Amino acid sequence: MERARSRYAQPRSARLGALVALVVLAGAPACDPGPATPERPGPDVVLIVVDTLRADRLTQYGHSRDTSSHLSRLTDRATRFEDCRSPAPWTVPAVASLFTGFAPGRHRVDAVGAALPEHAPTLASDLQRAGWTTGAISFNPHITRGAGFDQGFDEFLGYRGKAGRAPDLRAMTRRALEWVDDAREDGAFFLYLQPMNVHGPYRVPDDARSALLGRPPREGFEFFGPLMQDLMNRGRVERRDEVTAEMLESLGEQYDTAVHHSAVELGRFFAALDERGLWDDALVVLTADHGEELFDHGGFAHRYSLHREVLQVPLFVKLPDQREARIVTEPVSLVDLRATLAELLELPAPASGDGRSLAPMLRGDPIPDALRDRPLVARGSNPTRFVGRSIRIADDELIVIERSYEGVENAVRLYDLAADPEQRHDLSRGQPRRVEALRQTLRTVEEERAAHPLPERRYRLDPALRRALEALGYL
Ligand SMILES: [Zn+2]
Structure with missing residues (x-):
């Protein structure tokens, strides 16, 4: 160095x-x-x-x-x-x-x-x-x-x-x-x-x-x-x-x-x-x-x-x-x-x-x-394999899937982390009001962030790195 x-x-x-x-x-x-x-x-x-x-x-x-x-x-x-x-x-x-x-x-x-x-x-x-x-x-x-x-x-x-x-x-x-x-x-x-x-x-x-x-x-x-x-x-x-x-x-x-x-x-x-x-x-x-x-x-x-x-x-x-x-x-x-x-x-x-x-x-x-x-928000941004957002508030966690490698599109998953920390049981079908409330909060948080972003910048990948990332499915 x-x-x-x-x-x-x-x-x-x-x-x-x-x-x-x-x-x-x-x-x-x-x-x-x-x-x-x-x-x-x-x-x-x-x-x-x-x-x-x-x-x-x-x-x-x-x-x-x-x-x-x-x-x-x-x-x-x-x-x-x-x-x-x-x-x-x-x-x-x-x-x-x-x-x-x-x-x-x-x-x-x-x-x-x-x-x-x-x-x-x-x-x-x-x-x-x-x-x-x-x-x-x-x-x-x-x-x-x-x-x-x-x-x-x-x-x-x-x-x-x-x-x-x-x-x-x-x-x-x-x-x-x-x-x-x-x-x-x-x-x-x-x-x-x-x-x-x-x-x-x-x-x-x-x-x-x-x-x-x-x-x-x-x-x-x-x-x-x-x-x-x-x-x-x-x-x-x-x-x-x-x-x-x-x-x-x-x-x-x-x-x-x-x-x-x-x-x-x-x-x-x-x-x-x-x-x-x-x-x-x-x-x-x-x-x-x-x-x-x-x-x-x-x-x-x-x-x-x-x-x-x-x-x-x-x-x-x-x-x-x-x-x-x-x-x-x-x-x-x-x-x-x-x-x-x-x-x-x-x-x-x-x-x-x-x-x-x-x-x-x-x-x-x-x-x-x-x-x-x-609210703790996460987002997935793998364009070809997974695009989605999640929001966690206390024991509730909602995952909003735009598209996934499994072929799932425009779907949601709702989990109660207190009862189900490993996220085995999707509760979204039975709890539409809870889903909608979390979805609305997620939207509000993301909109506020998008309204005040850092400047965007991009850089050129060298060819060797590009190949390595392609091999791992990153591109
Ligand atoms: Zn890492």
Whole structure:
């Protein structure tokens, strides 16, 4: 990574009292670069977005396999949001929302080739402007400079190859630690990582393939092999009958092995930060951009539906010096993270946005009304395979399907999440008034967003990326 000094460093005298103490503590080990400078803002902030990690495959969210106890250095002393939703079932709009605090209906970075506008307000820009040294490593080929995701980062390491061939997380954390060792000399840093092992084809290095199950995952399921291509990308839904129990078992094992490997490597990364004296005082966020369907509703992968398994993501937030685990059950969204970090870090609140600060929940304060029962909207925008919207208010969730890979057109699905969290029973036929009320609220929210959008921008895909995305059904 090329290193450029922050152009925006400025004194942060307002926070000095507590922060100088914090810096002295953090700088105590032998490799202390020198006395803390009073200009140092703080704390260090680490944001990890594990691509395609659905919440319920983590041990902490109730998964029966021990996929993620290696994350305990974080999860034993973080707030776990039990019910965090992504506003979109794929990377580009989800990360755009996480970065900007705008919903997809407003930022419109919701297609392959769509880019964040220049000078987009982002989390990284907020932190850079306030004096943090900012760095990013993304192995997702959508999250690139060309698409404008580098805005606000002093250093941005992207990956331009095929999604399924992204480098391993070990390469990412090695690089990240080199960057940290350099960046910490300048003061507080903000590091964002987006690893890809949990994205198909669920690649795990040979020496780690037996770590979860005592043997490598069973073979039998081929990520976007001919059968999956036919089923998901050519609309041949009758081939669903050929998906066997052995294939599902294999898929689940492959996915969980990738989750476990990611947890092991992230656990090592957290330990390395701890060894450097950087862990206790850091603000750490671990989440995902979206989930993955593992045939929960007869399909596979993501960007083909708006069911829970593709929208519900893990969210852990460890505040500086937090010692105890907490749980928040109220539904929240990735859209909330920018406003949350702004409040926690005493940055100027975003001038506008669709998210709400979750800081009261993290502090254990009473939950404000604005965070209760608000509509959480998601949209699917895969032109040939799934176009639709969903709205969630409290326990009601309505999915409005314009068209889907299954050949469904202009249909709705209504679920009662309290009685039916896995969304097995569509209630829409028996409850037309509930459907209409949710549909009307959805329309109102989407119209308001469409009336005040960010400027639109597009970029040219290079041919290799275009071919790779075509092969995965993205185009
Ligand atoms: Zn993704």
